[in-house]
Amino acid sequence: PPQLIALVYVLGILLGTAALHLPGVQAPGADLSSVDLLFTATSALCITGLVVADTAEAFTRQGQLILLLLFQIGGLGIIAFGTLFAVLAGRRVNFTERQHLAEQLNALNVGSVLSLLRIIFLYTLVAEAVGAGLLALRFVPDFGWREGLYQAAYHSVSAYNNAGFVVLPRGMGPYAEDPLVCGVIAVQIILGGLGFLVQLNVLTHLLRPRRNRLLTYSKLTLLTTAGLLVLGFVLLLALEWGNARTFGAFSEPGRVLAAFFQSVVPRSGGFSTVDMERLTNGSLFVMTALMFVGANSGSTGGGIKTSTFAILLGSAWNLISGRTELIAFKRRIPTSTVVRAGTVTTIYTLLVGSAFFALVVSNPQLGFTHLLFETVSAAATVGLSMNTTPKLNDAGLIILTVLMYLGRIGPVTFALALNQRQVKRGVIKYPAEPDILVG
């Protein structure tokens, strides 16, 4: 299956690019090149949300609908593949964790693969319909029935899939102080970033607490997500409160709302109600760090993942406090999981670092900060932008295209795709070497 995902996404990107080349897709006056369209199709299918030009201006209604189709398919695909992968891979050797997860998924009464897929599709549809209905309460008065419903549906799908595409005529800015629009979109992004398994687990647990226990994975990721939200909220509020170019322009409740919304979007929503370029350097650091961490495994979000981050923090604390076992919610995290968390982070960092280096060299006209922000945003498929993407040359766009693809397919999936053979066990047994000093 891993190779299948990798291949399906390449085909999807090519098909999407071809579709965007159709006549009537680009708005009059827009003149996007083939590289631009490849980038846009990748951004949509990989539910990243980075754009070379404002989507509302550059694409006709048809073009916007092609993008909607791409990110709806991309989002559903990631949810379905991610969940199936967690279930199916359990049958293979060497993945006891997945096996256990599969057992527990069965305990959630999901039954066969087909019924699981049906539940996913249905669930997504319901979540998007509810979101659209709520957004319509604002957009229909603002734009009239036809356009208002279109805008409501478009942004509900875009938000729940963490796609980050915006087709509002004046962007998200005018809704920065609107609790309805910001609230609905933020909730959609958080739910999408938790992933289907956690949502399902929480729902079934709430319905029948005794029969369906809350998975340790759910507890861990819910707590980490909440912690990151609070941290981001507090820091952004403090750093931007007096910045007249961002929150400072809002009423005091508006600043609180903006801080909340901006703390949600790095995991990996990609919407923003203030111009990222106007943030203070401190906030840019916070946003970049939050994007790097990202959302849950198997969700529509990216990054190294909340669970990975929590395990890294936990083992750091263990080393400092002299503990040897990593305990979370009265469960011991196996060493193999700790190693995997570290390794995933290493691969991810190398990937982001290499892409950033390539961008810096190929686009010397652009600054470090801008390029780093855009690189992390692409790798974690966030889609927040310091308005750098439109300024990149073709080499830069292609680097980001590859990065969005790799960031979406995921370091682990990518690693497994490279390795369809069974896990290699060394034939020769070497003696242990305990003499390596580190740090």
Added chain:
Amino acid sequence: PPQLIALVYVLGILLGTAALHLPGVQAPGADLSSVDLLFTATSALCITGLVVADTAEAFTRQGQLILLLLFQIGGLGIIAFGTLFAVLAGRRVNFTERQHLAEQLNALNVGSVLSLLRIIFLYTLVAEAVGAGLLALRFVPDFGWREGLYQAAYHSVSAYNNAGFVVLPRGMGPYAEDPLVCGVIAVQIILGGLGFLVQLNVLTHLLRPRRNRLLTYSKLTLLTTAGLLVLGFVLLLALEWGNARTFGAFSEPGRVLAAFFQSVVPRSGGFSTVDMERLTNGSLFVMTALMFVGANSGSTGGGIKTSTFAILLGSAWNLISGRTELIAFKRRIPTSTVVRAGTVTTIYTLLVGSAFFALVVSNPQLGFTHLLFETVSAAATVGLSMNTTPKLNDAGLIILTVLMYLGRIGPVTFALALNQRQVKRGVIKYPAEPDILVG
């Protein structure tokens, strides 16, 4: 012992700061504040080399000698403590790796602690004297006997201890194309960065190959050091070849020499023959990454350490190629070492990240790139500078002072200092939780 190191260094810094307050230390016209002097003393004792003002201009001969004393003590201290720690800690529980290392050190015929210390002092003295002699070949003709010998001795001590303090009247710039000066200093830096254990191991191995086997640790760090040098050399040469503000101003052999020298100094020499501020963004990324990795454990260098980096790379490659065991030079690296490498890197990254964030918030007038470069340089006790330190406010200087101290004491030593009690084993046994998805 870990708490002792931490305490001794604090005392040393305070004493050094007091000494720099003596009359006749600052050159006429220099007007360094107490915070400046605290920073300078810390930079010297922690053999970092960051400065708030040009050392040759701001300090009299007496002041320069106080700094020399500080970084000579700091360097010797780190070498002695680092080696002793590796030997002594072996006697405690839970550090089988150190125990083995201690055994092998005994196999190196070092004998008692006192004779080990005597060897370290003697060895350092000889290495510095040889370096000084070679540098005198250039500096005596340039400056006359008295001043030339002073300059030769000063920079030999500064280089071997990876201190990075320069008291040449016009800095290192005029020697950018001088193979003698650059070569001697580069070799001193590389030797210092390898650390005493590796040098001793290689020497005794070369003298008696059969009796003294080359430790796996030595092989691993020598290979990694060589790899990083070659990588840095090639990238810097390519990126700066045509930069008229740096290498482009030199002859072609001069450019090769400059690329070599600049690839050596990030581990953690701190000398540079070109202005870091004039490097292309690509080279700045390369330098920052090399500084972050740093040199060997227990050496005068800093960073996450070459062995840590090699183990991270190895386990990343393992995950991609589907191997489960990490093999280096026909030895299996235990999982506990892999976990420790990941954890050390996490702690180090959190430390650098927090300090960088604090600097960005407290010094908003300075750019991201400049502050990141200076932060990594301070944490890895490198001392390379984009000329940002003199522009920092007092809050910024104090942040960097703390960072230089923590970077020198080392994440692991610091962690052990926090934890004088025995390694805690959980009293309650929790069941394993294999359900945590990461990445």
